Amino acid sequence: MSKSKQTLLIVGNGMAAGRLLDELIKRDISGFEITVIGDERQGSYNRIMLSPVLAGETDVPAIIGKPSAWYRDRGIRFVSGVQVKAIEREQKCVLTTEGNRLRYDHLVLATGSRPAKIPAKNQQLENIYSFRTLRDVDRLLNVARFHDKHGRKTDTDALVIGGGLLGLEAAYGLALKGLRVTLVHRSGWLLNRQLDKAAGTYLQRVLESKNIHFMLSDEVERFTGSHELKAAEFKSGRSVSCKLCVIATGITPNKELGLTAGLQGDRGVSVDAYMATSDTSISAIGECVEFKGATFGLVEPIWHQCTTLAERLCNNIKRPFENSPVPTKLKVSGVNLFSAGEFITTDEHRELLYCDDQAGIYRKILLRDNRIVGAVLFGDARDGQDYFSMLQEKRDVSDIAQYLLMGRAFYAASSDEPAAA
Template structure:
């Protein structure tokens, strides 16, 4: 029971700073003693308390501002906290024990908590006051960047550390051309060693970010708005937006003016009190034993200790722990902890796996791990970090531990983390300091059965989110259900399984019908829903070519009717025109059909062919019959499958053409038509780098050059514009065909249903795709063979089947009219 006390009898706690450190301390304090203080919080920003770490996700468009609010205003009200947002404290009078805010409000305190955080470091260069220059620290900065990305094209980020790279990636995702200027020769040099820094730079360069390393910015240019930057060595870069992210510095101005002891930060003891015993400081503004912190894990430790002290406790002290860093750029995994490089009397173990573009390093001293750097595959980060924290003697496993936990301790597979063998006090969530035991106990004690509840109750994965897969695995293991390894969306609401789980089990358990899948995987519905049925249909079709019977009742109407439904309920009919070419006979057949069935419109589509619009459903078989007679086949313009192969005229006619792009396009179309894929699949073949066939926004693009063919993948000209990644260069047409088929097969086998190639590649990384298609010749040939095998069943024109062979006849015929 909370003792009933009159408000006036309570002590007054004033918190300067409404950020993560301050509010976490208040949360911890309320847990210990809800009634002790009357709390007033002053914040400079006009927002409630939010998760600053997630600003990069907001910038990248992965989250909204509302998603990152930690405590909404209702929380302050519910806990009787007075929040003065947008009203920063401007003075502390330690003698009178009062603070005064910008609006002129003066409030007395019994205890004061300073949590002013940091300010961005501003370099002493001219031009920083120009419009279009900002930092990357708060919501206002992110708003500035997002609105700049809507209007302008080019951005320069000054600073190639964690924050700068996340800013650069976010702006790139928002469609800007981005260059990063970095003072040092390699990126993120405080968290990564040189080798990993170079790998990171290479991968980001491939994603279209330009770099100026060893670059010292001398001036930001412009008169009314920023126009660019100049470097000391003479290099220049144009820019409509400049983001300064070279680092942060503890915000100690108030404390210094109040006469508190300050150094780089506000000096605090192990009890987190400043030189005034009634004034405490936590977070990035505090300096403990000569060190300031910038990561969330030690700040949460500070919050816990400080709350304990504020609640009257006297035994808990703060001690700095090793910390780990992770970069939040989709598809690029970087992890580091502890020492980055070996000094004297220390050893390094390094593993480079060029094929998988993975790199890992361990730094050892006296038979213990003291540091690790991981790039590419970071699944073992938590294990290494645990060995570092625990100072475990690893002499016995030193020779093989670089291969990871499962290789070392004999677990199941290389990518699986062995949850069961983890000790209870192994830390799962580094940000919030939550151990395995705490999570398991909470799941059991509170009867939790879903991930969101576990996150809410334990705070595990509530900050940066990178441990969410582990938390999900723990939940699954505790409840004794099938283990799902990632925060991947479930296939639909009918199941708790992810797409990946479902696909894996279909193959592993040899499930060959939808009913078998739903039964084996404990579906919650008898016949699924409109989301999972088409997905299962595709997964089964892909896994069991020639064996699984395609289920028309699990196809969207367009794929079932082999025509596109239009908004008035009529259909469009689009025959295939190989590589965008046609014969006179084919054109005549289209004209005849149009006249006979009184079609409303014929249009040249974006895929270089003719669309016939406004056909009534019962007329479709007859229309197809006439088109089929003229040799035309379905263009699959309705399919989650191969759509069009757009070509230019190429060498035959064009004075710039380097290869016969039209012929190559036709060959590709003949190879791939009829194929079903997770989502629609478009190709383009351009005869020269002028790229008239727009191959660089296709799922698979070919740009012909004198020496052969550049192969491009993962482009998309749709809702989210994405240029292709270059897969590789090949010399012959035969290779183009083989690589194309292998790439399509990989996409068919591994992407989630309704994933276009662009988001799939964003997720798995172009490096992975290259490792499977380019580096692994045997694997490529196997994928190619599997593709051809599937095609032997799929290349059967659906229009001919329905026009002349009576397949699906009831689909197109209404019943007799009611009289």
């Protein structure tokens, strides 16, 4: 008689859960009965592609990587449109909002995150949205379609709050729909966690040419309107009329399910290097976790978390997760960006700088002790990965420093490195 299968229950069906399933299947899932619980109806989809859906550059089916049939064909039970409201650790089961209890031998929390809140008043008014799910995109598209149908696109004002990547993508998508967009950001320049002020200014110029207006170094104090949104008032005293607002100011880990059940954690559900929580029967991955005080929003480290957990669950191999530096590679409004390591110049740095205003190209490399410690590229990011490799290797670049800004073809020719193929 064969050994009975373990019940593996995954709570959450976002990108982390989808990647974990891929990693498990690569190995061997014959020893598991897998159930996935997701609060959205559709299968796992690529949230990174929400902006192209909003902009009309792709459609919803194209970004759903795992429709319902995918789970069925692989013998995986998919419970959709359901939320888990409690973990009953002693009984090894979870309680859903529908009152059902699902048992597990091992539980994986992949509950992701939610949009971060802002302190503005009157956020209960209609037509104030987040930009996180397909449902959010559908609501925004419905607003855009309404005004398109009635031929009133030009008198529709949209406000986007947040000058990070998500906010920029939302603003760009709405602008492509013909809405007049104002983006407000509390920092003095865009993407201030990845770019310096000069690169942020270059990016702003490009987006202004796409009919996006900006209010920097300001915050919304309150929204106004009797029932529907009419305007936003700012801390600076300014006011902007708007019929639609998208709040895209970052994410907050969905840690509450785990912490309420008594799992350790602060900013997220705490995990060790093998993605195990303080309960040996429960693991966690993705945006809901905290590892050595850090939380995660980029896909690359989360993919490594999934590999680590799959190795442990399927093969009992302990391959530790390491939170290594990750470069930021972005494409906003057709412009390539790259940022890695330190990006604000200080007295400790030797700064290598190249600017071409006419071509819209900006390159900055920061050195300390003749080693690259940071790089910011705008408009031409082809050599970004090379710079990042040198940063990771802590390579002494004294012999090629004068050629670095010109690219690999130049600095490779000045050293023993082979030229790029």
